[in-house]
Amino acid sequence: MGSESSNSVIVSMFVVVVLLALDASLVHGQGTRVGFYSKTCPRVESIVRSTVQTHFGSNPAIAPGLLRMHFHDCFVNGCDASILIEGTNTERTAPPNSLLRGFEVIDDAKAKLEAACPGVVSCADILTLAARDSVFLTKGQSWQVPTGRRDGRVSLASDTTNLPSARDSVDVQKQKFAEKGLDTKDLVVLAGGHTIGTAACRLFSYRLYNFTTSGNGADPTIDPAFLPQLRALCPQNGDAARRVGLDPGSQNRFDTSYFNNLMKGRGVLESDQKLWTDASTKTFVQRFLGVSVFNVEFGRSMVKMSNVDVKTGTQGEIRKLCSAIN
Known part of the structure; x- marks a missing residue:
């Protein structure tokens, strides 16, 4: 009887550990975590926030633009900033993305971060942080953003067919x-x-x-x-x-x-x-x-959503320019 009770306790503890792990995976995502740049680029969030705020001050339309851009990025090959890449037949040129705005904000934040922490912060993380800051600037509530994404090397207009449409049931x-x-x-x-x-x-x-x-x-x-x-x-x-x-x-x-x-x-x-x-x-x-x-x-x-199919660790790259693959 004592053995059965002990086994029951062990099983219960195992279940609790599994549930905690599952909850942590939702909070921290697939290899991302809050404070990922705390040592390598501690000012990353303040630099992105101030950049978004400056652009928002002259053009409030960039807030919903950045929020949509992040959404459209994550739904195509994961949140890897592939939507930012310029070129013929890239995601950026696809009809669903033709009206997106705010690319210059990400480029500006990237330039500032490259000056402060060269080769450290991904464009994917900049876009994710900028989307959060856009909500806050329009009087929404902020939240902690897990970071540690890396940038994708593939961007094809043909991959955008799965984006939600205004006519979808x-x-x-x-x-x-x-x-x-x-x-x-x-x-x-x-x-x-x-x-x-x-x-x-x-x-x-x-x-x-x-x-x-x-x-x-x-x-x-x-x-x-x-x-x-x-x-x-x-x-x-x-x-x-x-x-x-x-x-x-x-x-x-x-x-x-x-x-x-x-x-x-x-x-x-x-x-x-x-x-x-x-x-x-x-x-x-x-x-x-x-x-x-x-x-x-x-x-x-x-x-x-921002942890959908993210690239972390040695996957992808850290782009020097958000609009071009290294």
């Missing part, structure tokens, strides 16, 4: 996120990043005029009182490049009004509005109507 969105190890909650939380920033009319104007073949041709999930506003901003056959706030009334502030707008039928992108009409995601939208809960969950999901 919820099932397709969930599949694309699941392929990256992200669950339904992560999907809704990260979609909440649309609380800041804008979208070009060409990404959603079909919802306003050509969605159905009957009636007024508009997507029936759009709030009837909101439809005239969107049509005024994006006239039929008007400027397809004109940009509209993804979170009407609060596009410059990181808050939960995005979720409130989905509840009211005021989501601008079809893929966003579907998060309210689909039962599997609606539950999370309702949960994130509270500011504090969403802020905390957003940080957790960002850490989780």
Whole structure:
């Protein structure tokens, strides 16, 4: 009996150790950890933060730009800064990335870090930190960022086909996120990043005029009182490049009004509005109507996403210029 009890204790302790290890892997990722540069480049976070803040001061649009850029980077071959590479047929030239902004911010931060700590900090880590700082600058909550990523050496436009699209159904969105190890909650939380920033009319104007073949041709999930506003901003056959706030009334502030707008039928992108009409995601939208809960969950999901297929150790490289492979 004593032996069985002892074995039971050992098994219980083993389970606890495994659970702790699993939790640590989520916090620290696949070889990344908070404070990775504490000895090799202790000012890395302050340099990135001040650089983002300077650019944000003259152009607030770089905040959502950097957040989107990080997302688009992680969904293609992992968070390895491959999206930053210039050249023919690179990720940066692909249609889904054609409207991204903020590349000059990363280049500026990299130049400063190369001056302070040559060959130490990866572009992948700079982009990850800049995305966090962008949320904080738009009045969101900060979080600790595990670092230690290395930069990828491959960047192909043809690899961007798995990026989430504004026309994706919820099932397709969930599949694309699941392929990256992200669950339904992560999907809704990260979609909440649309609380800041804008979208070009060409990404959603079909919802306003050509969605159905009957009636007024508009997507029936759009709030009837909101439809005239969107049509005024994006006239039929008007400027397809004109940009509209993804979170009407609060596009410059990181808050939960995005979720409130989905509840009211005021989501601008079809893929966003579907998060309210689909039962599997609606539950999370309702949960994130509270500011504090969403802020905390957003940080957790960002850490989780930023460790998707990362390159660490001897993998990849530390680029001298973020826009070019060494």
